[in-house]
Amino acid sequence: MSDASTAREIDEAAADWAVRLDADPARYAAAVETWLAGDPRRAGALLRARAALSFIDAAADGGGVATPRRRGPSRRGLLAGGGLLAAGLAGLTVWRGMGDRYDTGLGEVRRVSLADGSTTTINTQSAVGVSLEPEVRRVRLARGEAWFRVAKDATRPFVVEAGNARVRAVGTAFSVRRRDDGVEVLVTEGVVEVWRAGAEVSRSRVAAGEKAYVYEEQPAQAVRAAPNEIEDALAWRQGQIVLTGTTLAEAASEFNRYNHRKLVIDEPDLAGETLVGRFRADEPDSFARAAASTLGAAVREDGGTIHLSRKRLY
Incomplete structure (x- = not known):
């Protein structure tokens, strides 16, 4: 099978997933994560497909806001048959939250050096997407846990998205862990800002030696960790x-x-x-x-x- 053929098949599969996610995101979320883990090129293909789907819907609305009601083979056909290219030529801005994707298996702990000089250590069964953009460094923790040592760059904040939690840093070190009922943040160096998506006015500053927890419907609150608590919690790095x-x-x-x-x-x-x-x-x-x-x-x-x-x- 040729490389071109393989790339085409990935784009076609991405078009299918984009339509399914648009129809019922909760139903297909776990399945698409499994599909994404099978090939690093799939994340980019899915992002392009979902962006193109929004573009197609907006065009059908005469340039208005896209709606999720028009679903079916015709929209999928547009994606696979040239909608992706049309969207790109139209100058559509695509969210690039997973420009690079790193996954770890059961029992695997992986250290990754990023292009900006930052590093991340990723814990077992975790998935991290990284996009280093001109004005912001974006990271998406799709599942699991990761520790970040952020290179200083005052012009480009480093923002981690994990569920509905947001963590912003410039040059510091901290961990983020997704749990069943929320997101836990532990700060080992410097200071970060933590907030819940949609509640940006309720940001909490969390300093070294402190921790914060972001629940679904409550603002983040920083508390002082017990002596050695953070070091012990991050012993998985060793x-x-x-x-x-x-x-x-x-x-x-x-x-x-x-x-x-x-x-x-x-x-x-x-x-x-x-x-x-x-x-x-x-x-x-x-x-x-x-x-x-x-x-x-x-x-x-x-x-x-x-x-x-x-x-x-x-």
């Missing part, structure tokens, strides 16, 4: 997990982020026991044995699963 009075259930969940062999706690009361220690993230079996010894528990392996349970007296 391939480690630090437990500081962490429950066994929370510890198991953290180890499961990095390993195919999963930890399972068999009893709820055992899951609530707390632990302190520093462990290698890629050694769940060593952790299980240490936890069992500390808590008087038993370890049982079942295929790819490591079970921790109360010892039985028979």
Whole structure:
């Protein structure tokens, strides 16, 4: 298969995804992320397709605001049949939030040097899109967690988008982690501004040694972290997990982020026991044995699963 043929197939698939996302973004969000991960060229193709779709709708409206109501094969056909090129020739400004995309697999921690001199360390099962534009450096954390050391450039702020959270820096170091109920920001150097999309007037300044959490409907609030809390939370950069009075259930969940062999706690009361220690993230079996010894528990392996349970007296 020729390179031209492959590129054409990517553009055609991108056109399909653009129409599907326009029709029902919630339904197709996870599937399109899987598709994007298969080839680095797909992100750019999808961005062009979605921008062209807006252009086509706006043109159909006589230059007005595009609406999502006109869906179907005709719009997809325009995309695949030349709509992308037409949009580009028309001078359409495309949001380039994923000019470069970096993905990590299970247990993988990756350090990336960016063209502006900044660096990012990306944690397990994460996806980061980077676009270094003339007036702003944009990063999109689609999933997972990343730590950024930002090169100083007063003319181009460094803005990270993660769900509805926004983090702005010029020259500093901080991490951003997407969780189920919001976004956590930890600052290791300098100062950043944190806010919720749509609530720009409620920005919070977060300094080194502080953290902030952005929930769906609440403004970000900076709080002072406990001594060593941020350093411990970022131990994953050295391939480690630090437990500081962490429950066994929370510890198991953290180890499961990095390993195919999963930890399972068999009893709820055992899951609530707390632990302190520093462990290698890629050694769940060593952790299980240490936890069992500390808590008087038993370890049982079942295929790819490591079970921790109360010892039985028979």
